[in-house]
Amino acid sequence: MTDLGALDYIWLGVLAVFQGPEAFSLLGLPISITVLMVTFGLILGIVVGATPGLGSVIAMAISLPILISAFGFSSDALLPVLGFLIGVMKGSTVGGAVPAILFNTPGTPDAYMTTLDGYPMARAGKASKALRISHFSSVTGDTFSDIVLIVCAPFLAILVEAFLDLPEKTALLILSLSFIAAVVGGSAAKGLLSCGLGLLAVYIGTGEDFYPRLSFGLPALSDGIPITAAVIGILVIGAIFSELEELWHQTRRTGTIEVAKDQGDQRLHWADIRRIFPYISRSALIGTAIGALPGIGSTLAATIGYATGKRRHARKKVPGDPAFGEGAPEGIAATEAANSSVSGANLIPVLSLGIPGNTAAVFLILAADSIGGFNPGPAVFKFSTDLNPELVIAFGLFTTMIIANLLNWTVGGALMRWLGVLVRIPKQHLLPVVLLLTLASLYVEETSMSAVWFGFGFGILGYFMKRFGISPLPFVIGFVLGGRLEMTARQAFSATGGDPFFLLKSPIAALFIFAAVAVVYFSVRKPKAVTP
Amino acid sequence: MRNLTANRALGLACIAFALLVAFVWIPLDTETWLVEPKRGRNIVGDSLAPTLAAAFVLVAGIMLMFHRGGDEEKPSRDNLRFICTMIGIGVVSLLIMRWAGPALAALLAEGGDYRLLRDTAPWKYTGFILGGGTLIFSMIAFVEERLSWRALLIALAAVAGIILLYDVPFDDILLPPNGDV
Numbered sequence: 163m164t165d166l167g168a169l170d171y172i173w174l175g176v177l178a179v180f181q182g183p184e185a186f187s188l189l190g191l192p193i194s195i196t197v198l199m200v201t202f203g204l205i206l207g208i209v210v211g212a213t214p215g216l217g218s219v220i221a222m223a224i225s226l227p228i229l230i231s232a233f234g235f236s237s238d239a240l241l242p243v244l245g246f247l248i249g250v251m252k253g254s255t256v257g258g259a260v261p262a263i264l265f266n267t268p269g270t271p272d273a274y275m276t277t278l279d280g281y282p283m284a285r286a287g288k289a290s291k292a293l294r295i296s297h298f299s300s301v302t303g304d305t306f307s308d309i310v311l312i313v314c315a316p317f318l319a320i321l322v323e324a325f326l327d328l329p330e331k332t333a334l335l336i337l338s339l340s341f342i343a344a345v346v347g348g349s350a351a352k353g354l355l356s357c358g359l360g361l362l363a364v365y366i367g368t369g370e371d372f373y374p375r376l377s378f379g380l381p382a383l384s385d386g387i388p389i390t391a392a393v394i395g396i397l398v399i400g401a402i403f404s405e406l407e408e409l410w411h412q413t414r415r416t417g418t419i420e421v422a423k424d425q426g427d428q429r430l431h432w433a434d435i436r437r438i439f440p441y442i443s444r445s446a447l448i449g450t451a452i453g454a455l456p457g458i459g460s461t462l463a464a465t466i467g468y469a470t471g472k473r474r475h476a477r478k479k480v481p482g483d484p485a486f487g488e489g490a491p492e493g494i495a496a497t498e499a500a501n502s503s504v505s506g507a508n509l510i511p512v513l514s515l516g517i518p519g520n521t522a523a524v525f526l527i528l529a530a531d532s533i534g535g536f537n538p539g540p541a542v543f544k545f546s547t548d549l550n551p552e553l554v555i556a557f558g559l560f561t562t563m564i565i566a567n568l569l570n571w572t573v574g575g576a577l578m579r580w581l582g583v584l585v586r587i588p589k590q591h592l593l594p595v596v597l598l599l600t601l602a603s604l605y606v607e608e609t610s611m612s613a614v615w616f617g618f619g620f621g622i623l624g625y626f627m628k629r630f631g632i633s634p635l636p637f638v639i640g641f642v643l644g645g646r647l648e649m650t651a652r653q654a655f656s657a658t659g660g661d662p663f664f665l666l667k668s669p670i671a672a673l674f675i676f677a678a679v680a681v682v683y684f685s686v687r688k689p690k691a692v693t694p
Numbered sequence: 695m696r697n698l699t700a701n702r703a704l705g706l707a708c709i710a711f712a713l714l715v716a717f718v719w720i721p722l723d724t725e726t727w728l729v730e731p732k733r734g735r736n737i738v739g740d741s742l743a744p745t746l747a748a749a750f751v752l753v754a755g756i757m758l759m760f761h762r763g764g765d766e767e768k769p770s771r772d773n774l775r776f777i778c779t780m781i782g783i784g785v786v787s788l789l790i791m792r793w794a795g796p797a798l799a800a801l802l803a804e805g806g807d808y809r810l811l812r813d814t815a816p817w818k819y820t821g822f823i824l825g826g827g828t829l830i831f832s833m834i835a836f837v838e839e840r841l842s843w844r845a846l847l848i849a850l851a852a853v854a855g856i857i858l859l860y861d862v863p864f865d866d867i868l869l870p871p872n873g874d875v
Contacts, residue, residue, distance in 0.1 A: 231864050406780070597830075602869065603860075606860055611874055622781060629768065644747070651738065
């Protein structure tokens with residue numbers, strides 16, 4: 163194949179999805195395994211989103227070893243596995259609204275604001291309508307965000323490759339870490355602590371010397387801490403302990419859950435769409451802008467989207483319409499569009515810079531790392547005239563996102579309305595099962611009991627971090643980026659002839675370092691209001 | 695100390711930990727220094743990256759010492775009681791998971807070597823069923839503050855479900871602890 167252009171790569175990406183290995187044929191039409199996996203992922207995502215106590219992170223953690231066992235380590239495995247994870251990510255944002263609207267229990271943290279208007283609507287006999295509004299707003303926001311991702315990520319990556327050399331890339335990684343440490347969690351100091359611990363943990367048992375550093379000579383530490391054990395331990399097991407403790411404190415608060423019966427017209431009319439669309443569009447812009455910055459998260463987007471919508475609604479609302487917080491459809495629309503539009507934009511820093519901005523992105527990187535053949539980052543978007551297989555995968559990934567959105571538009575709404583029953587599963591029964599499932603999935607992936615012990619140990623660390631008000635996300639991002647930061651810094655140091663000030667010699671690198679210090683300095687001065 | 699708030703205590707602990715890492719652990723447990731001469735050029739040694747990580751923790755500790763504000767979150771006595779129980783349940787369950795199979799094989803199987811039986815039913819399930827079942831049953835019982843048949847049934851059903859999920863469909867997957875006994 164010669165002289166491949168941008169359009170050729172886009173087309174090859176689409177073909178890689180639709181003409182990949184065939185799962186079965188439907189009416190003579192071959193259905194590729196990737197399309198099937200995106201569908202399964204989306205369904206699983208909606209189910210876990212609709213189940214309080216579960217979420218996309220748990221679903222990804224448990225499914226990853228199964229997916230890798232099923233698909234193996236060939237390049238053919240990349241799109242089905244990544245497509246499945248994308249499906250889970252998108253499904254869970256939609257599903258999180260179900261228990262929020264029906265039972266006043268957000269399925270995911272970012273659906274909390276949805277309870278404020280969704281539950282009053284459900285109590286007023288408008289549950290199905292509230293679910294339809296939530297679904298429409300969520301999928302619209304998500305689709306908008308994906309379009310921004312598809313358009314922006316390649317350009318950003320090309321700019322990075324063109325203008326950033328090794329010192330600048332090192333400085334950019336430092337800036338990303340300090341930004342995440344500063345903006346995520348209760349305070350900049352705690353974010354920095356979380357990030358420092360993540361970096362320290364990843365440097366155990368690694369390095370370039372013959373002796374694996376910081377390993378105390380122990381065989382269990384000499385190969386380093388498995389990334390899955392650290393990430394899943396801190397994020398999933400730590401969260402399970404925290405949730406279990408809350409249940410322990412409010413033991414058996416299991417009064418019967420009342421659900422009002424639907425009354426009157428439940429359909430979503432064109433007039434309804436016109437009424438909520440200004441709120442959706444504002445929130446989609448807010449969510450996309452926030453999502454493009456690593457580490458900020460959908461909870462903040464939902465909060466800002468809701469607050470912005472509330473101000474507009476107070477000015478524009480017709481007398482007699484419910485205000486925000488009293489069952490306003492606009493409140494659901496503003497929240498759901500904002501939190502869903504974060505997901506696509508969150509992948510901009512991953513695909514263009516290789517910097518994960520949220521936990522879902524961390525799992526995409528874990529999957530790509532485990533399978534091999536695709537390293538998210540600026541090098542992916544090299545539009546070379548000889549075939550660049552990573553670029554084909556990137557456009558294949560965009561195609562899976564579009565498929566997931568189409569499925570979300572068509573069947574996602576009906577599915578989410580059927581899943582109200584899931585909220586009745588008692589969390590005190592579900593969470594220990596999920597814990598064992600998580601430990602088993604860790605073992606399956608690493609085939610080593612020490613990985614299970616590490617996962618359990620990091621879960622305890624995650625629990626204590628939560629109790630001290632320290633966000634685990636900077637730890638995870640530090641752990642994921644630590645190796646690359648060290649490698650880039652080593653290369654930059656060597657390339658500049660051992661110049662100790664290599665980070666300050668180029669204006670761009672110096673600017674990044676200055677920004678890294680400034681972002682921590684200003685976040686220390688300004689107390690934060692929102693903890694994602 | 696009257697003014698030792700939760701944040702200051704955490705800050706002090708961070709500073710002490712960072713200094714210990716930077717001046718004791720790293721120098722004693724790493725082969726090369728921050729920068730090492732190699733073939734006439736300086737290269738980055740294995741100590742540099744962890745030292746910078748320790749510096750992050752040190753700076754965080756200093757910032758926490760001077761932190762002002764209301765977010766004085768810290769674990770309570772109840773929190774410690776809860777997590778100690780969870781640790782106890784987890785450690786006992788994982789030890790059962792690891793050793794139940796070999797112990798039963800030593801007692802009941804011909805030859806007594808579990809490694810030869812670790813891919814043979816029912817031996818390969820013994821550790822996972824006993825350890826996993828203990829984990830789920832004990833956690834449910836602790837959170838509900840009562841022992842119940844329902845918790846036992848859930849534990850057994852969940853363990854069976856996980857075996858069906860991981861072990862039955864895949865020949866190359868081994869349940870814990872069969873991959874590294």
